[in-house]
Amino acid sequence: MSNNKPVILIVETLDTKLPETLYLRSAILSHGACQTKILDVGRSQQVDDNILEIPQDELVRPLKDIGDELSKLSRGYYSDKAIATCMPVVRDLVNKNQVHGIVSAAGSTGSSIASALMREACPVGFPKLLVSTMASGDIKPFIGEVDITMMYSVVDIAGLNSVLKQILTNAAGAISGMTLAHAEHSKEEKVKGKRIAITMFGVTTPCVDHIRKILTTTPHDVSDYELYIFHATGSGGKAMERLIEEGQIDAVIDLTTTEIPDELFGGVLTAGPDRLNAAARKGIPVILSTGACDMVNFGPKDTVPEKYQDRNLYVHNSAVTLMRTTQDENKEIGNFIVKKLKGATDPSKIRVLLPTGGVSMIDAPGQPFHDPQADEALFKTIADGLSDTKIEVFQYLEKVNDEAFAAQLCDHLLEVMGVSPREARLANARRRKWSFDHGATLHAVRRASQIVVPDAA
Known part of the structure; x- marks a missing residue:
């Protein structure tokens, strides 16, 4: 043959x-x-x-x-x-x-x-x-x-x-x-840069849009990172886990972990019990958050299980009904995350970022799923559960879709990947073939690249 x-x-x-x-x-x-x-x-x-x-x-x-x-x-x-x-x-x-x-x-x-x-x-x-x-x-x-x-x-x-x-x-x-x-x-076709997976849902889309903009504009170059966006619909989470196992992903911003509450409480968009396994096992950089963990997904409202009919339900559209998670349920979600992350082969490659202002578009002041006590139960469970590990947990006042929170996600990921802001800017300068003889222009780049630590309050 x-x-x-x-x-x-x-x-x-x-x-x-x-x-x-x-x-x-x-x-x-x-x-x-x-x-x-x-x-x-x-x-x-x-x-x-x-x-x-x-x-x-x-x-x-x-x-x-x-x-x-x-x-x-x-x-x-x-x-x-x-x-x-x-x-x-x-x-x-x-x-x-x-x-x-x-x-x-x-x-x-x-x-x-x-x-x-x-x-x-x-x-x-x-x-x-x-x-x-x-x-x-x-x-x-x-x-x-x-x-x-x-x-x-x-x-x-x-x-x-x-x-x-x-x-x-x-x-x-x-x-x-x-x-x-x-x-x-x-x-x-050759992979031009680091392959970064990002999980997204409709209620976390603005954050993902910010992340994409940050990682593909100066001081970064489009060729630095290849971004793979996974819709957290169950199949999306499974697909990401599979690509990680196959070695086709170099790092993860697991922003939207909403498939976990669906797995725990009978939602229709579960990615199964192995969600979070692959990246922890592979030891690749992971920045994890709790995007859309305020909800469990069901189909049309009349398909919501009888035991949940008196809950805080939000009709997203004729085919999708969302159920707000409670404090107790959020503790279970937090424990699921903690258990998975504790099995990581390289805890130093994992960081958890928690947006205390709200974990989704509808978990904000004036929105139907705004429930600070339920969110706090989730955040505290994760922080306490990981306190005896090398996994760092950071809490920020922003809402999940705030541009400032997206910037924090990117900064932490680049740091875990070994790319400091200064290195990124200077690498971009070299890529554009700026000479060290460009005087004021290069000096301005150098000054801008220095990390400034604000005075203590």
Whole structure:
């Protein structure tokens, strides 16, 4: 097999989908741009004569030696066994750059197997296409927080016909184009600066806008930092945790930790119990705050659980209802944060900044969720819980969306990253190729870069 063309991995159950697999393979190869490998995840591993059409170096069959075992398992247990056995195989192919895209055409069971391999063995950005009979329903179990593209098969993948042939032809073109584009992009695109993740919600957007402006204007340069904004909707938090685990994030401003109250109190936007794990485990710089921890998210008002109907509810829009957290609930949120941060591999890389003026746009004087006592319960729980650690906790009088608070978040992050204000300004001067002979201009830069400590009151 030639090595100068990208390779697309086709994941199929050859015992039930062999004709469709061969058609998809032929459609991909007809473009002449990509090669193929076929991963057989079928329950029966009996060799059909038609499999002989596939060159042996193109066929991957990790389940071959456990075929008898698989045939005796229920459908659910077979799926789990197939995923567990094939996962390291796919991960190895991806990590060794032996495949450059992945595609599958499947029913419900095959979609479960293929999507699991796509989610867990392939990094974000790696081309993933799933043609599925399940694509017109709830696709969250298949997609998760990963960039899988799903295409509805319209007809069942149970025998070739003109409709399915057209859809598989389209799928072949789509995965071929995605794989070629990814291969070219990988050659050209290089990360230009430190990759910083920032969590955001609608009620903390002004703060994030301030942060973006601060980190991409003088004394910083656009190429200094690449900012990744994650919408804290559950999937957003999971996606950030995943990218951190994959080593694609260098530092985090975890401004908006609202997914934690949703996890604790039954909200619809939870990121799961592992939220905050990745960065603490990786030991990268983290500046954490409590943005939007004043709320739990539900759907339309009539979907709020009965036990919460008498609470302080705020209808954000027809699809979203927010519930104000109480003092006791905020203590639980604080304890969750403390427990996670105490497990950090490098506590010196973590700082917690608390905006005592309010943690969201609607937690401010005159706003519906303004409750200083509830906020104080959260802040005190965190401060007390971390008092015996090397993690520093800072409290500021500003509201979370104040520009001054955003500036503090940035200053602390740069300091933890080892970038002092003076170093940043002088680096910017060098980048612009200012000579030391520029006299007054450079002296002004130097003077501006000095850290001024105000007189004690």
